[in-house]
Amino acid sequence: MKHKNTRISQDHEDAGGAxxxxxxxxxxxxxxxxLKExxxxxxxxxLELLGKKLRTMQRYLSLLENVGYPVDKTAGTPTRYFLFEPAPEGRGIRHEPLTTAEADLLALRLADLGTPTPVLTSLRQKLQLPTLLLPQPHELHSLRLSRILDTLTLAIALRRRVRLLAYESTNTGTxxxxDVEPLALANNYTQLATNDLESGEFRIYxxxxMGGAELLDAPCTMPDSSRRPDIFGMADTDEWKAVELLLTERAYKLLLRESAETAADCRPAPPAPGEAxxxxxxxxxxxxYDGVGRFVLGLPTEVQVLAPDELREFVRDKVARSIW
Structure with missing residues (x-):
């Protein structure tokens, strides 16, 4: 069967779609x-990565299917779209692609198995993981932090105490x-807010x-600290201050990325006059105001400070003293 050549035009698309x-x-x-990632x-x-509207994206996906690209989507929530590439005839069954988190977990577990073998190397290749079985030296630090983060996240979710192994103190050099009761991860997941069991005080680690983290078989019993980090990772004072912001849809999505908990504090608002x-x-x-101020300054045309005036003046002062 002969196919018509597709011509590229910068100006228009004819009615027949040629x-x-x-x-x-x-x-x-x-x-x-x-979709191949x-x-x-x-x-x-x-929609965000391509800068398209929903109707345009639906037409694109339909067009790909019409020309033979097997566009598929996952059954879970949220739905993820991908290109399904069937295995060769007689080789296994259809599977959804691994997520980044699943691939990272498999990489860690395979690395734990030690010296590479032909079987493990073949398994890694079939799973489309990186070609090297064991992490490179520069990757070891990231792998350690990933394991620590997994343990701390689980401890926070279960409200269980945790032991920070071989923690290096910059104050004492020891x-x-x-042993701590974890409260929350802060500062873009680089710090842990805790109630310290030895001192009975709130501390940031x-x-x-950390050399590692070990989940303990003991529940958290100390009262929650008033210095639990806010959604922007700040916990410098005991005082809480109320703020109100008006966000564009893009700023709203970025805020949810920083903390999914903010969804409960956001409500749809009518657009400003003359704005779509x-x-x-x-x-x-x-x-x-350091944390929320950083968020506002990072999206100067998409976040409006509604209250308080102190936050508005804080942001203006930062702009006035900028050295761009």
Missing amino acids: EIPQQKLLGLLKLIRL PGGHTMPEL VRNR NLSR GRTYHYRGRVHG
Whole structure:
């Protein structure tokens, strides 16, 4: 069967669909690349990465299916879209692709098995993991932090005590174990807010100074600290301050990435006069203005400070003293 050649045009697409505008073709090629990435992408991720609207994205996916690309999606929530590449005839059954978290977990477990063998190497290749079975020296630090983070996340979820192994103190220069009751991860998952069992005080520990973390078979019993980090990772004071922000849809999504808990504090808001797109009203509490101020300054055209005036003046002062 002969196929018509597809011509590229920057200006228009004829009624029969024989000509594809250059920007549309580039968008389709980028979409194919994204759908081939491990784990695929959710619809909101595709819309943000390609800068397209939902109807346009649905047309793109339909077009790919019409020309023979096997676009598929996961059954779980959130739904993830990917290109399904069937195994050779007689080789296994259809599987969804590994997510990044699943691939990382398998890499860690395979690394624990020790010296590479032909069987393990073959298994890793079939799972489409990196070619080297054991981590490189520069990767060992990241692997250790990943394991520590997994343990701390589980301890927080279960409200269990945890032992920080071989923690290096910069104040005393000592290296020893610390038993703590974890409260929350802070500062982009680089710090752990805790109630320290030895001193009975609130303390912050850096993950980079931990030699490891061990989950203990003891529940957390100390009262929660008023210095639990806010959603922006700040815990510098005991005082809580109320703030209100008006967010564009993009700023709202970025805020949810920093902390999914903020969804409960956000409400849809009517757009400002003359402006298109959805907006969201965020009302929450923070420990000081450094963390929330950093968020506002990072999205200067997409976040409006509604209250308090102190936060508005804080941001203006930072801009006035900038050295860009």
